[in-house]
Amino acid sequence: MKKLLTALLILVFFISSTLIAQDKDPIVEALIREATDNSQLERLGHELLDVVGPRLVGTPQMLKANEWAVAQYGKWGISAKNEQWGEWRGWERGITHIDMVYPRVQSLDGMQLAWNPSTSKKGITSEVIIIPTVADSLAFANWLPAVKDKIVLISMKQPTGRPNYNWEEFATDESFEKMKAARDEQTKSWRENIKNTGYSSRSIVKALEDAGAAGLIASNWSRGFGVNKIFSARTKKIPTVDLELEDYTMLYRMVEYGDKPQVNIVAMSKELGRVPTFNTIAEIKGSEKPDEYVVLSAHFDSWDGGTGATDNGTGTLVMMEAMRILKKIYPNPKRTILVGHWGSEEQGLNGSRAFVEDHPEIVKNIQAVFNQDNGTGRVVSISGAGYLHSYEYLSRWLYAVPKNITSHIKTNFPGRPSGGGSDNASFNAAGAPSFSLSSLNWSYWNYTWHTNRDTYDKIVFDDLRNNVILTAILAYMASEDPNNTSSEKIILPMNPRTGEQRTWPEPRSPNRDGGKN
Numbered sequence: 299m300k301k302l303l304t305a306l307l308i309l310v311f312f313i314s315s316t317l318i319a320q321d322k323d324p325i326v327e328a329l330i331r332e333a334t335d336n337s338q339l340e341r342l343g344h345e346l347l348d349v350v351g352p353r354l355v356g357t358p359q360m361l362k363a364n365e366w367a368v369a370q371y372g373k374w375g376i377s378a379k380n381e382q383w384g385e386w387r388g389w390e391r392g393i394t395h396i397d398m399v400y401p402r403v404q405s406l407d408g409m410q411l412a413w414n415p416s417t418s419k420k421g422i423t424s425e426v427i428i429i430p431t432v433a434d435s436l437a438f439a440n441w442l443p444a445v446k447d448k449i450v451l452i453s454m455k456q457p458t459g460r461p462n463y464n465w466e467e468f469a470t471d472e473s474f475e476k477m478k479a480a481r482d483e484q485t486k487s488w489r490e491n492i493k494n495t496g497y498s499s500r501s502i503v504k505a506l507e508d509a510g511a512a513g514l515i516a517s518n519w520s521r522g523f524g525v526n527k528i529f530s531a532r533t534k535k536i537p538t539v540d541l542e543l544e545d546y547t548m549l550y551r552m553v554e555y556g557d558k559p560q561v562n563i564v565a566m567s568k569e570l571g572r573v574p575t576f577n578t579i580a581e582i583k584g585s586e587k588p589d590e591y592v593v594l595s596a597h598f599d600s601w602d603g604g605t606g607a608t609d610n611g612t613g614t615l616v617m618m619e620a621m622r623i624l625k626k627i628y629p630n631p632k633r634t635i636l637v638g639h640w641g642s643e644e645q646g647l648n649g650s651r652a653f654v655e656d657h658p659e660i661v662k663n664i665q666a667v668f669n670q671d672n673g674t675g676r677v678v679s680i681s682g683a684g685y686l687h688s689y690e691y692l693s694r695w696l697y698a699v700p701k702n703i704t705s706h707i708k709t710n711f712p713g714r715p716s717g718g719g720s721d722n723a724s725f726n727a728a729g730a731p732s733f734s735l736s737s738l739n740w741s742y743w744n745y746t747w748h749t750n751r752d753t754y755d756k757i758v759f760d761d762l763r764n765n766v767i768l769t770a771i772l773a774y775m776a777s778e779d780p781n782n783t784s785s786e787k788i789i790l791p792m793n794p795r796t797g798e799q800r801t802w803p804e805p806r807s808p809n810r811d812g813g814k815n
């Protein structure tokens with residue numbers, strides 16, 4: 299009996315150990331080890347975000363980023379090139395200094411908005427004014443000459459710089475409700491007043507500039523502590539700067555109380571004429587099916603309020619590091635593994651749309667696209683993007699990924715095609731199986747997305763490493779798959795709002811001649 303038991307135990311041990319052995323794919327194991335023990339993410343992040351900096355389309359920094367990526371791939375033995383897809387207005391940000399100089403001196407926290415023309419070295423110094431409450435467009439027209447040589451505050455004065463979550467934590471229910479109601483009321487009357495001027499919040503900018511304003515100050519609060527969204531300027535000749543809420547509301551109150559504050563704005567920049575714009579493309583050639591493609595995808599450009607660390611520095615770093623470890627561990631993939639670092643996603647998916655338009659031979663032979671573009675978090679959701687059989691292959695590939703990574707991921711099959719938002723949509727529209735690796739948000743929308751606080755310190759490198767391992771294994775599995783993926787589309791459901799059949803998104807042409815006035 300004892301003998302039998304021992305034999306049985308040995309048998310059980312033997313079976314379970316062979317099962318474990320079969321489970322462990324040595325390539326997968328090696329990819330995980332390389333990503334974990336020899337991560338290059340921190341160094342790459344430093345070089346891209348600290349040294350190259352933000353990557354606004356048409357700036358010298360964007361070009362530097364393109365050149366840096368090609369050189370980096372070269373060092374890893376991966377062939378890479380910069381592929382021109384269009385032209386853009388060339389512009390380079392310079393120094394911004396914003397100082398209150400009367401009734402006391404205080405340096406203010408803000409910056410010039412993108413594509414704004416330069417001031418002189420001395421800048422402009424003038425009294426700050428606000429837009430008055432007007433009864434109608436005639437009253438506004440009568441007031442308008444008063445802006446001559448003045449600096450105008452063009453955003454609403456926020457009643458609080460504390461985000462809602464902070465009020466929720468500390469305020470009494472009554473005072474939280476009171477603040478929200480007051481803010482809603484104030485927002486409503488601000489909008490009504492702008493409407494009364496006869497302009498929109500956009501067109502009033504031109505009216506103020508044409509009336510001879512010396513400069514404009516905006517404050518585009520992002521509803522978090524000390525955080526503003528930073529986009530482009532709409533003035534053609536005079537400076538437009540964005541000030542942080544704290545300093546903006548201080549100036550606003552000073553104007554309201556009759557303190558007549560004066561501000562000096564130095565906002566330097568350079569116009570560089572028309573410049574070429576590029577996608578950085580790198581690939582590890584397939585050994586069996588070189589004309590079939592697994593595509594890793596992340597836009598390379600950013601807005602320039604911060605350094606574009608989480609939009610989309612982190613997606614960029616994940617794809618670069620995944621390419622590095624794939625080249626090292628899996629240098630002869632069956633299918634070609636191509637990475638696209640797209641230009642000008644922020645102005646309308648331009649780089650990826652151009653790539654899709656310029657490379658039909660690649661797009662029709664795509665096994666899968668994996669795009670990442672929503673911040674630093676670990677991937678928590680993957681949708682089948684409306685491909686009927688996506689469940690079959692994606693879930694099979696995901697099965698090869700360690701459980702400590704997939705346990706965070708919710709899948710949604712067959713899902714819906716992406717209509718926009720990021721570059722997977724460009725491939726989606728062309729019918730290529732393309733998937734978004736969607737991240738945990740880490741306060742992305744308020745604190746980092748398109749803000750002045752999108753910087754290196756917000757990166758969560760452990761989550762990035764998680765995403766590198768996930769991406770590399772998915773690429774490996776997609777490349778090795780004996781079958782080609784099905785790109786059969788689902789029949790889209792009705793739109794409950796319109797009662798109409800939804801249709802698959804159509805491919806759209808990029809803007810290849812951007813930033814023209």
Ligand SMILES: [Zn+2]
Pocket residue numbers: 597609610643671672720
């Ligand atoms: Zn993005």
